[in-house]
Amino acid sequence: MADPMKIRANLVGDSTEVKVLMNHEMETGQRKDAQGKTIPAWFIQSVSATCNDKTVLSAQWGPAVSKNPFLSFKFKGGAKGDKVVITWVDSRGDKRTDEATIA
Amino acid sequence: MNRRRRELVKTGSGMGLLALLAAAGWLKPDAAHAQAWNKAAFETHNMTETMKALGGGEPAQSKDIVFFQTPDIAENGAVVPIGIASNIPKTDSIAILIEKNPNMLAATFDIPAGTEPTISTRVKMGQTSNIYALVKADGKYYVASKEVKVTLGGCGG
Helix, strand or coil, rough: CCCCCCEEEEEEEEEEEEEEEEECCCCCCCEECCCCCCCCCCCCEEEEECCCEEEEEEECCCCCCCCCEEEEEEEEECCCEEEEEEEEEEECEEEEEEEEECC | CCCHHHHHHHHHHCHHHHHHHCCCCCCCCCCCCCCCCCHHCCCCCHHHHHHHHCCCCCEEECCCCCEECCEEEEECCEEEEEEEEEEECCCEEEEEEEEECCCCCCEEECCCCECCCCCCEEECCCCEEEEEEEEEEECCCEEEEEEEECCCCCCCC
């Protein structure tokens, strides 16, 4: 199981600002190891964020997103105490879901 | 091939089959589930191919797409902060394209109603290159570009 994400969700005015830091190698499939063998690609392919069962962001990523990806976005309609749930799925089919409460 | 099939099946929850059908070429990628990873688009090498894979025509240049937090010179190509804000009404999606990376498309974000068309993330860049912000709004594509100089590449090793 992958390491947990760090999620912060803050209410700024009438919109919620969400910042996410995920723990993932994001291996591109371009690098070679010491023996000259290509390290197979392994990266997050899709990310989705929901708040009160409503999707607030969905994304598809390629291997060009940095290691331990950072993502920040804003949405309207969140209230203090609501939960923001973030899920990613990587190219091996691994999944990780974490949540944060809007402060 | 078999291993890839297993991976696709494991992605699971009904999406697996659609992804498998798409991979086998029985379904066109855009006919498959919207959530399925758009493999064709992520393997493109230039703007024309990328636009074709995303199902759009020639994008129009736009001054309503703004880069923020994006450096002119990135010291470390492995971690280049990119912020994109679109002031175009009805923005549906934002994509980040890096011209000189091995594969041009870095990420796409779907923006549902109620979410601000403002995204910030971090990407890898192999070398100094133009970055394109591709915005889909009301069925049309718009693009803006910015050059980022890289002193140390983030791909290969």
